[in-house]
Amino acid sequence: MEKPTVLVPFKPACHGNVCQDVFLYLRPETNGIKVESRIMRVVYENPSFRDAIELTYLANIPGDFLMERRIVERHYHVRIFFARRGYAAFTPGMRASFVSICGAGATEKIIGAYDALQVLGLSSEELFRIWVPQEDFFLLCGQSIKRFKGLYIVNYDIPAILSRNTVSTDIAVMIFRTSLDYTQVHTLVSAIGKELQSAQLLRKDIPLSRVFHYSKSPFEQILDAAGYVYREDGSPEPLANSSFFQYLTRERGFYTREILGALNQPIMRFARGNGEDDILTFTQDDTFPSAADKFSRVEAQSILPLDAPLRF
Numbered sequence: 001m002e003k004p005t006v007l008v009p010f011k012p013a014c015h016g017n018v019c020q021d022v023f024l025y026l027r028p029e030t031n032g033i034k035v036e037s038r039i040m041r042v043v044y045e046n047p048s049f050r051d052a053i054e055l056t057y058l059a060n061i062p063g064d065f066l067m068e069r070r071i072v073e074r075h076y077h078v079r080i081f082f083a084r085r086g087y088a089a090f091t092p093g094m095r096a097s098f099v100s101i102c103g104a105g106a107t108e109k110i111i112g113a114y115d116a117l118q119v120l121g122l123s124s125e126e127l128f129r130i131w132v133p134q135e136d137f138f139l140l141c142g143q144s145i146k147r148f149k150g151l152y153i154v155n156y157d158i159p160a161i162l163s164r165n166t167v168s169t170d171i172a173v174m175i176f177r178t179s180l181d182y183t184q185v186h187t188l189v190s191a192i193g194k195e196l197q198s199a200q201l202l203r204k205d206i207p208l209s210r211v212f213h214y215s216k217s218p219f220e221q222i223l224d225a226a227g228y229v230y231r232e233d234g235s236p237e238p239l240a241n242s243s244f245f246q247y248l249t250r251e252r253g254f255y256t257r258e259i260l261g262a263l264n265q266p267i268m269r270f271a272r273g274n275g276e277d278d279i280l281t282f283t284q285d286d287t288f289p290s291a292a293d294k295f296s297r298v299e300a301q302s303i304l305p306l307d308a309p310l311r312f
Contacts, residue, residue: 001064003234008058010175010229013243018179020288021056021243023215023224025173027164035211036172038199042192043176049188057175057229064167065234071227072165076158078266078278081306082143083155086112091267091302093276094141101138102152110145110152113159120149124159141267142278173228177243182216182285189214217283218244218291223263244288252292262295267302270294276302 014021026035044050066072073080082089087110090098098107111119117127136147146153178185189208196202202211215221225242239245240256248254262268266279274282274297283291 001068002062003232004062004065004230005060006058006230006232007060008055008174009232010237010241011054011056011177013241013246014177015246018287019243020178020180020182020185020218021215021221021225022176022178022185023173023221023228024176024212025171025224025228026212027171027210034199035196035201036174038195038201039174039192039212042188042195046191048184049180049191052180052184053176053178053188055174056177057173059173059228059230061171061173061228061230063165063169063171066165066169066171067167072162075223075227076161077306078304079143079155079158080162081304083113083158086110086115086154089154089304091141091276091304093269093302094143094267097140097276098145098152101140106152109150110154112154113156116151116153116156117159119151124163127153128157128160130156139281141276142281171228175229181287185214186285216285217280218286218288219262219266219280219283219295222259223280226263244291247288248292248295252296254292254295261301264306265301265303267304268298269300269302271297271299 024039042049043053043055061071087095087107089112090110095107098110113127116122117124120127122130130146130148132146132148138145144155144157146156148156180188193202193208196208196211197204202208215224221244222239222242225237225245226239229237229242231237239260240249245259248259249256262279267276268279268282269276270282274294279295279298283294286294
């Protein structure tokens with residue numbers, strides 16, 4: 001089995017609360033080298049980005065390495081659970097929230113992505129490419145709900161995401177350590193999108209999310225670190241070396257088991273009227289202190305009967 005090619009070894013975690021380690025990894029179907037060079041061009045030719053961003057990790061992870069270690073499945077383990085089980089996987093809080101949005105009668109129309117393939121007679125790619133108006137799409141505790149032909153399809157994208165990962169599809173991974181806040185990070189991502197469009201590497205009607213993933217919250221940064229950071233010998237970089245993980249343990253007093261428990265079972269109920277949500281999406285766009293404050297307000301955790309809980 002081929003090991004990851006590490007071009008820029010991971011640099012030690014930053015200390016303090018004014019940094020973010022934003023992961024960016026290219027989708028398997030992406031023209032990797034050309035897209036990667038355009039991303040770097042946007043970062044380093046714009047002074048407002050260049051002076052606030054440091055490349056702290058760059059590696060190419062081979063497809064057989066990804067498959068052998070089930071890295072993609074581990075990353076999406078909760079979303080896969082919902083894609084397979086549909087409404088049966090919903091927590092009581094999710095069911096109540098869905099009824100408040102769509103009405104009680106609509107619950108009978110909730111269907112997981114894998115069942116939707118059979119019911120609609122579509123391939124995973126065809127299901128993935130279905131476009132619906134914005135009002136027919138929403139997130140519920142981190143799970144995407146797309147309304148199509150009277151059905152509410154849960155995590156429609158999961159079958160395609162998994163089918164695209166083969167022994168021959170590598171993934172390029174980079175970490176941008178930055179003092180930019182997430183508003184500025186989104187501006188950077190938008191600038192990358194425009195650059196890819198001008199280079200004819202991205203059609204204007206194709207979402208940028210089809211080209212690459214990037215971390216959108218501090219907790220997602222930890223989840224990304226758990227699957228995509230490796231040393232030159234192929235061993236994983238200890239999760240405790242990631243920036244937000246260190247901030248939580250060293251500066252805020254959280255235990256390792258609490259953090260890993262949040263990654264394994266991310267759907268929680270929060271105090272102060274915030275109700276139930278997924279910790280990864282609930283802390284989207286947050287600074288380290290803000291995300292930690294929300295984590296400290298957890299009142300209860302929904303324990304899902306996952307097929308294969310993560311091991312870190």
